[in-house]
Amino acid sequence: MQVKIVYASMTGNDEDMAEILEEDLQDAGFDVDSSDVSFTDASDYLNCDLCVFVTYTYGEGKMTDEIADFYEQLKTLDLTGKKFFVMGSGDKTYKEHYCENVFDFEKAFLAVGAEETVKPLTVENAPDDDDVDRIDAVAEQLADILNG
Numbered sequence: 818m819q820v821k822i823v824y825a826s827m828t829g830n831d832e833d834m835a836e837i838l839e840e841d842l843q844d845a846g847f848d849v850d851s852s853d854v855s856f857t858d859a860s861d862y863l864n865c866d867l868c869v870f871v872t873y874t875y876g877e878g879k880m881t882d883e884i885a886d887f888y889e890q891l892k893t894l895d896l897t898g899k900k901f902f903v904m905g906s907g908d909k910t911y912k913e914h915y916c917e918n919v920f921d922f923e924k925a926f927l928a929v930g931a932e933e934t935v936k937p938l939t940v941e942n943a944p945d946d947d948d949v950d951r952i953d954a955v956a957e958q959l960a961d962i963l964n965g
């Protein structure tokens with residue numbers, strides 16, 4: 818089973834989250850490839866079983882260029898038969914824009930036919946110990962789903 822994790826991270830919080838999930842899924846026996854959104858084409862998702870996107874939200878929900886480019890690529894794909902999971906870090910002081918880009922990508926994956934595995938996981942700023950536990954728990958759920 819192949820897992821593709823793509824992350825967008827300016828100050829490292831989302832990269833840390835992606836790394837935690839990557840290690841968990843590798844420990845569970847999956848073949849996991851991770852890459853930064855700036856150096857990834859969304860068509861890489863065509864070669865995996867589980868598509869994961871991990872993203873920050875900046876600018877009151879508006880997408881930065883690196884995310885917007887990837888989002889446009891994603892919207893052209895047909896991911897029917899693929900599974901997906903999205904998570905990300907944000908800041909609750911941005912109120913209704915909290916982690917907005919995470920939910921934008923949830924909608925985009927659904928629109929291109931991918932099947933949602935676990936509901937989006939959001940983290941406030943840097944992941945703390947509880948957040949690490951929550952990511953570990955998601956990894957267990959994902960492993961169960963992938964193993965059928």
Ligand SMILES: Cc1cc2nc3c(=O)[nH]c(=O)nc-3n(C[C@H](O)[C@H](O)[C@H](O)COP(=O)(O)O)c2cc1C
Binds near residue numbers: 831
């Ligand atoms: C200028 C600026 C704008 C931001 N806008 C939002 C926002 O609209 N929604 C949100 O949830 N967080 C917002 N944040 C918080 C970041 O998403 C948060 O710090 C996140 O952990 C950054 O992730 P990264 O370390 O992976 O880059 C903003 C932060 C900055 C500095």
